[in-house]
Amino acid sequence: MNAPLTLLDRLWSLHEVHQGEDGTSLLWVDRHLVHEGSHHAFAKLAERGLPVAEPGLTFAVVDHYAPTRRTGPMADPAIARMIDTLRGNATRHGLRLFDLEDPDQGIVHVVGPEQGLTLPGLLITCGDSHTSTxxxxxxxxxxxxxxxxAHVLATQTIWQRKPQALRITVDGDLPPGVSAKDIALNWIARLGADGAQGHAVEYAGSAVRNLSMEGRMTLCNLTIEGGGRMGMVAPDDTTFAYMRGRPHAPHGDDWQRVLDNWRNLASDADARFDRDVALSAEQIAPIVTWGTSPEQALPIDALVPDPEGLPPAKAQAARAALDYMGLVPGRPLAGTPVDQIFIGSCTNGRIEDLRAAAAVLAGRKARVPGLVSPGSARVKAQAEQEGLDRIFVEAGLEWVASxxxxxxxxxxDLVEAGKRCASSTNRNFRGRQGKGARTHLMSPAMVAAAAVTGTLSDVRPLLKGRAL
Ligand SMILES: CC(C)[C@H](C(=O)O)[C@@H](O)C(=O)O
Ligand code: SF4
Structure with a gap:
């Protein structure tokens, strides 16, 4: 009898080319995604006169510096230079580039899956922490x-130490108004921003199986904010339905063949995980961050925490965070006025996220200004076809490019110093959205609720009587 395997074990052994004496593995990389930030690596390659080993497996995307107003010349020459450098490197090495005006442009972690570049069983790397998506x-x-x-560009392989396996099982039904974002912030608040350090997280349980691919991507995206190296969900019919017909997905006979292989990509029922964590979906409430780390998160009906009541190791950080965030301990989180909102990012900028926000905003006005930036040009087109853009614009929000x-x-696109932003993104670090900016992370529906009320608010009452 073979020892039972986890999904991580299976994926790892499918890609391990060689094992080093120090226990690290040399892994084959199936897809390498690059963005403007990869210019250092291209420069290293140029220094040594090396070509890209597998240009057909390397894809370049303009996303971090992409202006969200695409008309007229680019105001900032430094931004234009970053984009031009990527263009130059893509042309030099013959890489497919998703450029600003490409109908398939978008954030790298939205584009990969959307194009079918991301497929079950593949190993995907990118010089970007949220590749876990x-x-x-x-x-x-x-x-x-x-x-x-640079190593991947030159060799299409990567040295890695195999992480430990952590399984997070979420069973039960998510209540209305509660989403994958709330699951993620919930476990990060519980285990800490370094809680999953050194681990690959596999998400399991009925609540995860019932999530759409968008929801699963949100979960895996945020894994990194809980310290995990990677996140994963075993592929199933939901995955295959999403994948089918995507431009780079297998077609025809090939599709049938891969399906049989993909169905084996799961952990054995008796597989041993290094750690196991269980959550009950029914107990998860809409959650917002109050501090400057994703672990500093609480249900929307909670009070701003009092650092005195926290364990000493957390109290100092909480005091500093509350000071930066301009929040008073003991006051309700709900009702805290916000200055603006942002809906977008690789965490929550997909079509389903926009639908969830639009369901709250339809027929209502936003009390504060805000930006809605779809995760890709395809998401933008789809949203416009569904009339979601009109809902955002009629509410008074700005609908911009991806x-x-x-x-x-x-x-x-910055938040001014001292301003408070309700944001569907994944990082609330000091200065993340601009110097002195105060970021509260939450789900897109909760951001919409903040827009409608002008304060941090529970979305649930706003959903009553609405078709979701
Ligand atoms: C700029 C980039 C390398 C960075 C990352 O690695 O994640 C960014 O995408 C982020 O979200 O902070
Ligand atoms: S986390 Fe934000 S900056 Fe990083 S890739 Fe995603 S959208 Fe871009």
């Missing part, structure tokens, strides 16, 4: 640093 398809996907990007935008502000 692609694990939602049962792929082995993780972010790598600049030196490693890119990382206000998630990180590299393209110039």
């Amino acid at each position: 692609h694990g939602a398809f049962g792929a082995l996907a993780f972010g790598i640093g600049a030196t490693e990007v 890119g990382c935008s206000m998630c990180v502000g590299m393209n110039g």
